[in-house]
Amino acid sequence: MLEQFSWIPANFALPASLFRPIISTLLLILAIIIMRTLTAGFIRRNVASSELRGRLLVNFRNGFLLLGVLGVALIWGDQIRSLALSIVAIAVAFVVATKELILCISGAILKSGAGSFNLGDRIQIKDFRGDVIDQTLLATTILEVGPGKTGHQRTGRMIVIPNALFVAEPVINESFTDHWDFHVFTVPFKREDDWQGAQKALLEAANRQCEPYLEAVRKYMKKVGVSRGLEVPSVDPRVTIQAPVANEIHLVVRLPAKSGQRSYIEQAILSEVFSSADFSNKKAQPSEDAPNDTDA
Numbered sequence: 001m002l003e004q005f006s007w008i009p010a011n012f013a014l015p016a017s018l019f020r021p022i023i024s025t026l027l028l029i030l031a032i033i034i035m036r037t038l039t040a041g042f043i044r045r046n047v048a049s050s051e052l053r054g055r056l057l058v059n060f061r062n063g064f065l066l067l068g069v070l071g072v073a074l075i076w077g078d079q080i081r082s083l084a085l086s087i088v089a090i091a092v093a094f095v096v097a098t099k100e101l102i103l104c105i106s107g108a109i110l111k112s113g114a115g116s117f118n119l120g121d122r123i124q125i126k127d128f129r130g131d132v133i134d135q136t137l138l139a140t141t142i143l144e145v146g147p148g149k150t151g152h153q154r155t156g157r158m159i160v161i162p163n164a165l166f167v168a169e170p171v172i173n174e175s176f177t178d179h180w181d182f183h184v185f186t187v188p189f190k191r192e193d194d195w196q197g198a199q200k201a202l203l204e205a206a207n208r209q210c211e212p213y214l215e216a217v218r219k220y221m222k223k224v225g226v227s228r229g230l231e232v233p234s235v236d237p238r239v240t241i242q243a244p245v246a247n248e249i250h251l252v253v254r255l256p257a258k259s260g261q262r263s264y265i266e267q268a269i270l271s272e273v274f275s276s277a278d279f280s281n282k283k284a285q286p287s288e289d290a291p292n293d294t295d296a
Contacts, residue, residue: 018079021075021076021079024075025071025072025075025076028068028071028072028075029068032064032067032068032071035064036060036061036064039060039064040057040060040061043056043057043060044057100162100164101138103162103163103164103167104137104138104139104162104163104164105137105138105163106163106164106167107162107163107164107165107166107167108135108136108137108138108163108166110166110167111140111163111166111171116166116171116173117132117171117173117175118132119132119133119134119135120132120133120175121173121174121175122145122173122174122175123142123171123172123173123174123175124149124171124172124174125161125165125166125169125170125171125172126165126169128142128144128159128161129142129144129145129146129149130142130143130144130145130154130159131143131145131154133158137163138162138163139160139161139162139163140160140161140163140166141158141159141160141161142158142159142161143157143158143159144156144157144158144159151263152262152263152266153263175259179220179258179259180216180217180220180221180256180257180258180259181256181257181258181259181262182233182254182255182256182257183254183255183256183257183262183265183266184252184253184254185252185253185266186242186250186251186252186253187202187250187251187253187270188248188249188250188251189248189249189250189251189279190247190248190249190280190281191246191247191248191249192281193249193279193280193281194279194280194281195241195249195251195279197277197279198251198273198277198279199239199241199251201273201276201277201279202239202251202253202269202273203237203238203239205268205269205272205273206237206239206253206255206269207236207237208272209255209265209268209269209272210237210255210256210257210265213256213258214235214236214256217235217256218235221233221235221256235256237253237254237255237256238253238254238255239251239252239253239254240252240254253269255269
């Protein structure tokens with residue numbers, strides 16, 4: 001008979017601290033079984049109504065079951081508390097070890113739920129700026145655009161951004177619309193330069209470049225404004241003035257441009273304006289033939 005339990009190690013022994021809870025649990029189970037048996041027999045003998053008898057049997061059965069669960073919880077309270085502390089410690093260690101992965105997954109859920117951007121959009125987050133070419137649960141891949149925050153040329157570098165950045169950092173989406181965008185660029189001048197003439201020339205060049213598609217942009221922006229509940233912005237090119245420092249004037253050019261052609265139209269306007277005029281202030285130089293007032 002004992003040979004059937006040969007799989008039990010010969011040196012197996014329960015810790016002394018478990019003997020008392022085990023014996024208490026067995027006594028509790030035995031007491032509940034006896035009480036339930038006696039109660040069920042009493043109900044069957046003394047309750048005549050079958051409906052009431054069935055209801056009492058079910059209620060007492062559930063009551064004894066709840067009593068047994070509570071009793072076991074009280075008996076094994078110290079062991080359960082130790083196990084719970086161990087589980088919490090393991091959970092905390094797991095969270096600390098995988099914090100970045102959890103943040104990446106949270107960032108993916110956040111940007112998907114908020115609809116921050118889609119494939120093909122041009123975005124900027126912190127110092128990273130480029131066109132989105134891939135999105136996964138852990139990272140977003142962009143093709144870098146630059147130089148700086150105002151350039152529109154692809155640098156040829158691919159940047160893999162962990163989605164954890166989208167949890168704490170704001171995202172700038174430069175592709176607000178699907179077909180037409182507003183493009184802004186700045187042209188700096190010194191205060192003594194002919195910036196008034198440059199302002200007029202830039203506005204004329206912008207109007208000439210935008211004239212072929214300006215009406216189409218108006219219709220499209222009107223449709224976007226109605227669908228998104230926004231006030232329709234003016235699409236006409238404009239050149240405004242800024243004075244960031246005391247001795248400089250910056251001309252800010254804003255005009256509508258087709259997605260993907262912002263750099264092209266900017267270069268076309270600048271080439272047209274600065275190839276035909278010089279707006280720098282050239283002071284008159286003294287002539288070599290001017291008479292010399294000093295005596296020889």
